[in-house]
Every structure is written in C-alpha cells, then in structure tokens.
Amino acid sequence: MLSTKLKFSYVIISTIAFLILFMDISTVFATTAEAAVEPAVPEVAQHVWWYWPLILLILSFVLGIFAVLAGVGGGVLYVPIVSGFLPFHLDFVRGAGLIVALAGALAAGPGLLRKGMADLRLAIPMALIASTCAIGGAMIGLALPTNVVQTLLGATILGIVAIMLKAKKSEFPNVPKPDALSQSLRIMGVYHEPTLGKDIKWQIHRTPMGLGLFVIIGVMAGMFGLGAGWANVPVLNLLLGAPIKISVATSKFLLSITDTSAAWIYMNNGAVLPLMVVPSVVGIMLGSFIGVKVLTVTKPAVIRILVIVVLGVAGLKALLKGLGIG
Amino acid sequence: MAQQATEEQILYANILNKGMLVGLIGLVVTFIIYGAGILKPVIPLEQVQNYWVMPVGDYLEQTGIQAGWAWLGNMKYGDMLNFLPIAFLSLLTIVCYLAIIPGLVRKKDTAYVVLAVVEVIVLAVAASGILGSGGH
Numbered sequence: 115m116l117s118t119k120l121k122f123s124y125v126i127i128s129t130i131a132f133l134i135l136f137m138d139i140s141t142v143f144a145t146t147a148e149a150a151v152e153p154a155v156p157e158v159a160q161h162v163w164w165y166w167p168l169i170l171l172i173l174s175f176v177l178g179i180f181a182v183l184a185g186v187g188g189g190v191l192y193v194p195i196v197s198g199f200l201p202f203h204l205d206f207v208r209g210a211g212l213i214v215a216l217a218g219a220l221a222a223g224p225g226l227l228r229k230g231m232a233d234l235r236l237a238i239p240m241a242l243i244a245s246t247c248a249i250g251g252a253m254i255g256l257a258l259p260t261n262v263v264q265t266l267l268g269a270t271i272l273g274i275v276a277i278m279l280k281a282k283k284s285e286f287p288n289v290p291k292p293d294a295l296s297q298s299l300r301i302m303g304v305y306h307e308p309t310l311g312k313d314i315k316w317q318i319h320r321t322p323m324g325l326g327l328f329v330i331i332g333v334m335a336g337m338f339g340l341g342a343g344w345a346n347v348p349v350l351n352l353l354l355g356a357p358i359k360i361s362v363a364t365s366k367f368l369l370s371i372t373d374t375s376a377a378w379i380y381m382n383n384g385a386v387l388p389l390m391v392v393p394s395v396v397g398i399m400l401g402s403f404i405g406v407k408v409l410t411v412t413k414p415a416v417i418r419i420l421v422i423v424v425l426g427v428a429g430l431k432a433l434l435k436g437l438g439i440g
Numbered sequence: 441m442a443q444q445a446t447e448e449q450i451l452y453a454n455i456l457n458k459g460m461l462v463g464l465i466g467l468v469v470t471f472i473i474y475g476a477g478i479l480k481p482v483i484p485l486e487q488v489q490n491y492w493v494m495p496v497g498d499y500l501e502q503t504g505i506q507a508g509w510a511w512l513g514n515m516k517y518g519d520m521l522n523f524l525p526i527a528f529l530s531l532l533t534i535v536c537y538l539a540i541i542p543g544l545v546r547k548k549d550t551a552y553v554v555l556a557v558v559e560v561i562v563l564a565v566a567a568s569g570i571l572g573s574g575g576h
Contacts, residue, residue: 163475163485201489203495209496213529229445234446242558260495374533378567382569383507384496384499384500387491388470388522392471395464395467
C-alpha cells in the first residue's frame with residue numbers, strides 16, 4: 115500500500131517538475147518566436163549561437179534516457195515536445211525528428227539483425243509499403259498549412275497515448291496457420307529465447323491486412339516526422355502474430371528504411387538544419403546509452419506512466435497550438 | 441535447431457554497422473568544423489536562430505539557400521559540409537539493399553529480388569529530389 119502511494123507521489127512530483135521545466139522554456143520563448151517570424155529581415159540574434167543547440171543536446175539526452183526506460187522510440191517524444199515547447203518551427207522539428215529516429219534505428223539495426231531478432235524477410239515487404247507511403251506523407255506534411263499539421267500531430271500523439279495505455283502485448287502469439295502470402299514469401303523463423311532456454315519457432319498470419327496498415331503507418335511517419343515504432347509493434351505482434359521480441363526488433367530496424375525515404379523528402383525541401391540535427395542525434399544516442407545502463411536500477415513501469423503523462427501534455431499542447439488556442 | 445540470421449541479414453548488418461559508424465563520426469567531425477568556425481558557414485551561426493522559427497519556405501526565400509542537392513556544390517561552407525554525413529547515413533539503406541540483391545538472385549528468391557529492387561528505386565527517387573524540392 116505504502117509502496118503504491120510512494121510510486122503515485124513520485125509520478126505526480128516528477129510530472130509536475132517536468133511540466134514546470136517545459137512551461138518555463140515555453141514562456142521564455144513565446145515572445146521571441148513570434149517576434150522572429152514577422153520581419154522579412156531577421157532581427158539581431160537573442161542568444162549566443164550554441165545556446166539552443168545546447169538546450170537541444172540536453173533535452174535530447176533526457177529524452178533518450180526516458181525513451182529507453184519507457185520502451186518507446188526517441189522520435190515520438192522528440193517531435194511533440196520540441197515543437198510544442200521550444201521555438202523551432204514544426205517543419206525543421208519534423209526533419210530533425212526523422213534524422214533522430216533514423217540514426218537510432220541505424221545504430222540498433224546491425225546488432226538486432228545479427229542476433230536474428232530483427233527479421234529481414236519480415237521487414238522487407240512491410241518496409242516497401244511503409245517507405246513508399248512515407249514519401250507521400252512527407253510531401254503532404256510539407257504542403258499542408260502548419261496549423262493543420264500541428265493539430266493533426268496533437269491528435270495523433272493523443273492517439274498514441276491511448277494506444278500506450280490500452281495496447282497489450284503478446285510474448286508468443288498463437289498463429290495456428292500462416293496465411294498464403296506469408297507462406298509464399300517464407301516469412302517465418304526461429305530465434306533463441308534465453309529466458310526459456312530454448313529455440314522458438316514463429317510464423318505470421320493476416321499479412322495482407324498488416325500490409326494495409328503499413329500504408330497508414332508510413333503516411334503518418336512521413337507527415338509528422340515520427341518514428342513509427344508505436345504503431346509497428348502492435349501490428350507486427352498483435353495483428354500478424356510475430357513474437358514480441360521479434361516485433362520490437364524488426365520494428366526498430368524497419369524505421370531505418372521507412373524514415374530514410376521521408377528524411378530525404380525533408381532534406382530535399384530544405385527542412386533539415388545541421389545546427390538542430392547534430393545535437394539532437396548526439397543527445398538521443400548518449401541518452402539511450404545511459405538509459406540502457408539505468409534500466410537495470412529503475413522501475414520502468416513508473417517511468418512509462420511519467421512518459422505517457424508528458425506525451426499526453428505535449429499532444430494536448432500541439433493540438434491547442436494547432437487550433438490557435440495554446 | 442539453428443538460430444535464424446540469414447546470410448543476407450549478416451551481410452546487411454555488417455555494411456550497416458560500418459556505414460553507421462563512419463556516418464556518426466562524420467556527423468560529429470563536420471559539426472566541430474562548423475561550430476569551431478574552421479569553415480565559414482553560408483548563414484552565420486548567430487543568425488540561424490532567426491530562421492528556424494519560420495516555415496521552411498520562408499527560410500529558403502529569405503536566405504536564398506537552394507534546397508535539394510545544391511549543398512554538394514557548396515561544401516567549402518561549414519554548414520553545407522554537415523549535409524555530407526547526413527546524406528551518407530540516409531543513403532546507407534540503399535547500399536545495404538544493393539549488397540543483398542546478388543545473394544537473393546543466386547538463391548532464385550525472385551519475390552525478394554523484386555521487392556528489394558523496387559525498394560532501391562523508391563529510395564533513390566526520394567533521394568534524387570525529383571519529387572520536388574524547395575519547401576512550401
């Protein structure tokens with residue numbers, strides 16, 4: 115009982131502290147951001163050049179730790195929080211968010227592939243659909259007015275919060291019979307499960323429906339610059355029936371392909387600024403590294419609740435900002 | 441039962457691993473060159489914060505920066521040099537796919553050869569800039 119109360123207090127206090135921190139930054143920037151958009155000739159710089167890159171580095175570092183502890187991708191935290199509370203325009207935040215998610219996926223990919231956790235045969239068909247649609251999503255996202263994208267982003271983030279709260283996971287889903295498409299593509303495999311000390315055989319079903327959902331996932335990843343792990347994992351695990359570890363690893367690897375196509379669209383449209391991208395990538399990567407170390411001594415469930423709350427606030431902020439209320 | 445990590449997977453992983461390391465080191469090195477002012481940037485460092493608050497279309501219009509692959513011809517500038525490792529990282533997936541295609545062809549894995557070739561085309565089209573560049 116006491117333990118539950120302590121956990122609850124910890125979550126409340128941490129959340130308030132987190133929010134206060136962001137509200138302060140947001141308030142400081144409410145004026146500078148508005149002032150800087152208006153003039154045709156830029157005003158004199160308000161800060162030394164490294165001020166905001168340093169803030170991004172620190173924030174991304176924190177997000178990197180939290181992302182690992184909460185079991186979510188860095189991009190899904192990065193885009194709503196940075197666009198909602200810092201002065202950067204959503205176009206550049208989405209460009210940076212994609213490169214952040216891409217770099218994380220590229221870094222994780224080799225290890226996951228070598229261990230046989232990320233499955234190339236499972237990833238390739240899904241990646242083709244998602245990466246093609248991500249191009250469309252990126253083009254739509256860059257063509258739509260900012261307030262529309264911001265509103266849709268807010269709604270999407272709130273949807274992700276709902277998925278995180280509701281979605282269950284299945285360690286070894288029961289797939290009695292693989293479907294014809296997955297059989298013809300030979301999407302099946304074996305991986306070693308150390309907790310059970312044995313090899314696990316897996317296969318998938320409902321492949322056409324899964325491919326259909328990757329159309330939506332791709333469009334959303336491109337439009338909002340989010341890594342799409344939050345959507346990939348439930349589709350791979352709950353719909354297709356891949357074991358949770360294969361789903362998580364293949365999802366992470368999939369991002370390296372999906373985000374590549376969308377990242378090129380943002381880059382070719384000028385929406386990638388190195389002064390934002392590099393500190394963010396370095397921060398997230400260092401944070402993820404520390405996060406893995408911290409994971410053994412923290413309670414991920416508490417962190418997960420905290421991240422869901424922060425993501426909910428960021429989603430709400432994006433929604434209100436898009437509607438011109440926030 | 442043998443653990444699953446196919447020949448293509450290992451090849452893909454090895455290329456990705458080396459490429460990712462080169463790309464990330466390049467990202468840090470070029471950023472140091474940019475931040476330390478070793479190469480002069482197109483947009484002065486102090487001025488960038490005045491542009492990242494505006495839509496990308498306004499940014500391109502006000503700075504006169506050309507989007508797309510124009511950075512390739514301007515690598516003498518610190519900020520443009522940073523696009524080299526970013527582009528390198530973004531091209532890695534295409535390289536990995538190209539590397540596994542011969543193995544798939546040898547195995548007569550026609551479906552995956554087609555999927556891999558189409559993926560390379562999709563990514564190459566995205567990278568080429570022919571789908572439009574210049575922001576909204």
